[in-house]
Amino acid sequence: MVNLKIDFLGKEFKNPVLSASGTFGFGEEYEDIFDINRLGGICSKGLTLNPKEGNEGTRIWETPMGMMNSIGLQNPGVESFISREINIMKKYNTNIIANLGGNTEEEYMKGIELLNTSEVDIIELNISCPNVKEGGMAFGIKSKTAYDIVKKCKSVSEKPMMVKLSPNAENIGEMAIACEEAGGDALSLINTFSGMAVDIDRRKPVFDNKYAGVSGPAIKPIALRMVHEASQSVDIPICGVGGIGSGRDALEFIMAGASLIQVGTANFMKPDICIDIINEIEVFLIKENIKDINEIIGII
Amino acid sequence: MELSYSSIIQNKNIIEDIYEIQLEFENKEVNPGQFFMVKSLEGSYLLPRPISIYDYDGKILKLLYKVVGKGTKIFSKLKTEEKVQVLGPLGNGFPLEDIQGRIAIVGGGIGIAPLNYLVKNLKGLYIDTYLGFKEEIYSLDSFEKFSENLLIATESGSYGEKGFVTDFVNWENYDTIITCGPEIMMNKIIKTGNEKSIKVYASLERRMACGIGACLGCSVKTKEGIKRACKEGPVFSGEELVIEEQPW
Numbered sequence: 001m002v003n004l005k006i007d008f009l010g011k012e013f014k015n016p017v018l019s020a021s022g023t024f025g026f027g028e029e030y031e032d033i034f035d036i037n038r039l040g041g042i043c044s045k046g047l048t049l050n051p052k053e054g055n056e057g058t059r060i061w062e063t064p065m066g067m068m069n070s071i072g073l074q075n076p077g078v079e080s081f082i083s084r085e086i087n088i089m090k091k092y093n094t095n096i097i098a099n100l101g102g103n104t105e106e107e108y109m110k111g112i113e114l115l116n117t118s119e120v121d122i123i124e125l126n127i128s129c130p131n132v133k134e135g136g137m138a139f140g141i142k143s144k145t146a147y148d149i150v151k152k153c154k155s156v157s158e159k160p161m162m163v164k165l166s167p168n169a170e171n172i173g174e175m176a177i178a179c180e181e182a183g184g185d186a187l188s189l190i191n192t193f194s195g196m197a198v199d200i201d202r203r204k205p206v207f208d209n210k211y212a213g214v215s216g217p218a219i220k221p222i223a224l225r226m227v228h229e230a231s232q233s234v235d236i237p238i239c240g241v242g243g244i245g246s247g248r249d250a251l252e253f254i255m256a257g258a259s260l261i262q263v264g265t266a267n268f269m270k271p272d273i274c275i276d277i278i279n280e281i282e283v284f285l286i287k288e289n290i291k292d293i294n295e296i297i298g299i300i
Numbered sequence: 301m302e303l304s305y306s307s308i309i310q311n312k313n314i315i316e317d318i319y320e321i322q323l324e325f326e327n328k329e330v331n332p333g334q335f336f337m338v339k340s341l342e343g344s345y346l347l348p349r350p351i352s353i354y355d356y357d358g359k360i361l362k363l364l365y366k367v368v369g370k371g372t373k374i375f376s377k378l379k380t381e382e383k384v385q386v387l388g389p390l391g392n393g394f395p396l397e398d399i400q401g402r403i404a405i406v407g408g409g410i411g412i413a414p415l416n417y418l419v420k421n422l423k424g425l426y427i428d429t430y431l432g433f434k435e436e437i438y439s440l441d442s443f444e445k446f447s448e449n450l451l452i453a454t455e456s457g458s459y460g461e462k463g464f465v466t467d468f469v470n471w472e473n474y475d476t477i478i479t480c481g482p483e484i485m486m487n488k489i490i491k492t493g494n495e496k497s498i499k500v501y502a503s504l505e506r507r508m509a510c511g512i513g514a515c516l517g518c519s520v521k522t523k524e525g526i527k528r529a530c531k532e533g534p535v536f537s538g539e540e541l542v543i544e545e546q547p548w
Contacts (some may be wrong), residue, residue, distance in 0.1 A: 015491060022516075023509075023510070023514065023515060024513035024514055024517065025513060025515075029510070029512045029513045029514040029531075030512070030514065032301050032302065033301075033387075035301050035510075045516075053525065053526050054519060054526060057519075058507065059507070059516070059517045059518070059519060060347075060507040060508065060515070060517035060518070061370075061507070062345065062346055062347050062370075062510050064344075065344060065346060066346065067347060067509065068465070069517060070513070071508070071515070071516050071517065074516045074519070074526060161487075216346055216538065217346070223517060265508065265509075267348070267514075268346070268347055268348070268509040268510050268515065269339070269346055269348070270339075270385065271303055271510070271512070272303060300386055
């Protein structure tokens with residue numbers, strides 16, 4: 001037997017595979033498809049203090065080996081999450097990561113104060129959503145702005161905090177350092193790239209917001225490079241995300257410095273892909289005679 | 301609902317860019333108006349495609365699809381005995397127990413697919429069917445068999461009446477109208493139905509990523525807020541939908 005367990009921010013993860021925010025709801029939609037208890041963790045749909053209806057117009061667009069989304073953080077709000085949706089997630093024997101976004105500092109801080117009273121294991125601070133008009137990604141472009149918001153959030157948080165970085169940051173290494181210095185306990189990266197599609201027949205952007213978030217296998221090499229850069233820059237642990245669709249992909253991220261990984265867009269390609277990924281990682285370790293996955297984290 | 305890998309029994313071209321794929325799918329409960337997320341195992345594209353149920357007999361699942369982009373182009377080249385990834389059945393389907401009185405079925409183009417399986421399951425009710433096509437007509441058998449009257453309209457006038465199918469509906473004759481087709485056609489039916497107090501059920505089409513309610517990509521604006529075409533839909537009543545000039 002090989003060990004897939006990882007200690008991350010004082011929590012035990014049975015394996016390094018998590019479902020990424022926004023691709024997995026609160027878990028229950030996938031319940032009929034596979035045993036959710038097998039996941040290392042679930043990152044909730046991006047939450048905001050107040051409920052959000054999300055964006056109008058087209059929300060989904062496929063690109064070559066990728067996709068774009070402009071959901072716009074449609075979510076029930078933190079209060080509803082604490083009274084309702086978290087109970088769905090609690091049914092599963094896995095770690096609960098609450099992804100929290102916001103438009104203002106105050107919204108983030110109030111959201112965290114509410115989450116402090118809940119049973120979430122980790123807060124994933126989303127300073128990288130490209131699909132909201134104010135806030136969101138705006139906090140994740142400049143290192144100084146990110147430093148300020150992370151510091152404020154950290155000052156009220158009683159939960160371990162993982163900061164989700166944007167690939168649209170001016171400099172990913174500096175951004176990672178700023179979030180570490182502000183007290184971030186861990187980093188997750190990357191969120192989606194800001195991209196665009198044009199409907200040439202209508203002579204209009206496909207998305208009402210013009211720009212939307214690009215994800216999927218197409219972005220994997222860039223995500224991997226950014227995870228590596230971040231891991232070389234900081235000492236806090238990293239959760240890698242961006243285009244992971246196989247065990248080999250996941251292992252690339254782990255060797256490049258990620259202690260955990262998240263699977264996002266690939267859940268849409270094959271809804272039980274997380275199980276394939278967990279199994280493939282295990283098979284690789286056995287074949288390579290690696291007794292503990294922790295041995296290969298960040299070996300590159 | 302389950303994830304399975306079904307063998308292709310047949311994948312045939314019906315006419316022009318319209319294809320019918322037949323899949324092994326035994327002993328499942330499949331309701332009219334539900335759909336499947338279908339993906340070929342090979343081919344460098346990402347998302348499964350939502351395809352509604354054209355027919356099911358407890359053994360063979362038939363799906364009618366139109367080649368519109370890369371995904372459906374790959375489907376059209378799939379051969380007998382190849383396997384496809386199939387997730388479903390998904391969505392709510394038509395509310396069979398609520399469909400009463402004199403019924404009109406109004407379909408447009410590839411939107412006739414879910415109506416075919418529906419009409420076979422509405423036996424014993426009075427049904428008139430109105431189908432609109434651009435130029436070529438196809439897959440009429442069940443409608444001919446199970447409707448009192450079948451009216452065909454083509455935009456080109458190549459078959460039946462010339463014009464949009466909605467121009468030929470005798471609205472006053474019906475208690476319920478069930479529709480699937482281009483959004484502009486369905487919007488016209490919903491508006492007219494609401495004005496004339498006719499119950500309308502519309503099966504909507506949206507771009508989808510997950511098909512199971514997780515990604516929130518297939519939003520539909522309703523009077524009760526945003527709903528998901530894949531989960532609360534794809535069938536909605538005309539009264540609950542918010543119809544806008546620029547549908548989304």
